Amino acid sequence: MRWIVKLIGLVGLLSVIASATCPAWSPVQARQEMDKLNEKLKAWDRAYYQQGVSLVSDATYDEMRSQFTQWQECFNPAQEPQQPRLFTQGKALHPVAHTGVKKLPDSVAVAQWIKGKTHLWVQPKIDGVAVTLVYQQGQLTQLLSRGDGEKGQEWTAKARMIPAIPKTLAGPLADSVLQGEIFWKRDNHVQKTLGGINARGKAAGAMMRQADPALLNELGIFIWAWPDGPKDMSQKLEMLRQGGFPLTKSWSRPVTSVDEIAALRESWFRAPLPFVTDGVVIREAMEPAGKYWRPGKAAWVMAWKYPSAQQLAEVKSVQFSVGRTGKVAVVLNLHPLQIDDKQVKRVNIGSVKKWQALDIAAGDRVRVSLAGQGIPRLDEVVWRVSQRNKPQPPAINTIAPLSCLYFEIWCREQFIARLAWLSSPQVLNITGVSSRSWQQLQQHLKLKHIFSWLAVGEKELTQISVISTARADHLWQQFLLTRQQPFRKWLLAFGLPLPKAVLHSLPDSQWSHLAARDEASWQKLPGIGAARAKKLVAFIHHPQVAELANFLAQQGIQGFIDQ
Incomplete structure (x- = not known):
């Protein structure tokens, strides 16, 4: 913590x-x-x-x-490292200080820590609010928030309204100091899939609110320390169970190896639990006397937290990416970070407008996680540097859905994006050709428009120094195979603004049929309104589109040759 x-x-x-x-x-x-x-x-x-x-x-x-x-x-290398200020409002002294628990980063560190130790136990690291419970002559006399470990706030009045906390105890517990976690009770919480769900905030809010005592019914208590209690852990757990703290025994396991610890940690990470957790706690059964406990000084207990689903990343630079239709997306280049088993270097954050609203510049710190299928996702901007050095986005008025069918220096990125689109499996299915491949071809062949590669000969491909003979032959064969693709696939390659469902049921099999349609004719097709019909007519009769259709006819592409 x-x-x-x-x-x-x-x-x-x-x-x-x-x-x-x-x-x-x-x-x-x-x-x-x-x-x-x-x-x-x-x-x-x-x-x-x-x-x-x-x-x-x-x-x-x-x-x-x-x-x-x-x-x-x-x-300031000569200056002592600045220590954080603990802004606690607590004034009540803990009978036994809260030591806290240091964190071990991985299984190697865990194995090193447990080496030579005996009588080890593992418990879930419950995500809640740490407290001290004080019982005197069988009565609950104090409930204190952890505060800075030495002093905390008085929450005793709230404790009397929490059903999960016993108000009276007998036997050795009648005069005891207990430390534990007040938590938000859950049913079948799976940490791996549900995450933290702000459980600590819920518990803290319930304890600090003056009104709405009904929220206190949703709280539970997990005792993780009984300073100066029985030396035998099994005896201690049983006495806590009998006294009204059953969770401690139910969720404490003896272990002897790092493999056992790792197995429990993984099991609890995936299993449905009655509380939210953020790792496991490993402790020795033998503890020093409570009078020796000091904040930050516990050597007999350690935590091994779960991997965070979110990571903090520094933004290296802001980059703009132009897609085939001219849409501008903003990409953050990050200093590399590891999330699960994936290295993340970039995250797409959407439109220029969204980027401007988020106000992200190089040097900022952002929180990143993995969305579905392992795609990096920006969750939050955590901190912004004072000096805001932001690049200028592309001029929007130079980008349009009909632009970059022909190569221009200013639209290089969109032109390559169009080529990558038409070579994709759902369009012309030119296998083994990536955006990088198209960049190489454009650099050496100076492609005039998005279909210029149809007129490229095999000899021209073999003369490109960065392409091997075998790869040149593969590309040549793939370019030839595209000539067998049906008319509708070529319409997709064009980027014709026609819904996929309409395209599949389109009765026209010739470009000339499409060119003959007016807006009224287009609107007779299902799913085509007035606005879409107007776009289709404008697209088909655009001079560059008409020129490309003639080029495809010259190349003998089915559907473009006048019948």
């Missing part, structure tokens, strides 16, 4: 920071950027410690805090 990084001073990050590349900033810009990020971190701290609200994920916070520390090393 976030406070671990805060309280241990980011020591584990220093080795990474030392080798990081420093930005090429002037001293003035460095101060400006650091001040701005520092204010953002303070705002996140205030929301988290005073309101119990996580404005960003723990992973995002940790990385941005690490980024700030790196900049300190770059521009």
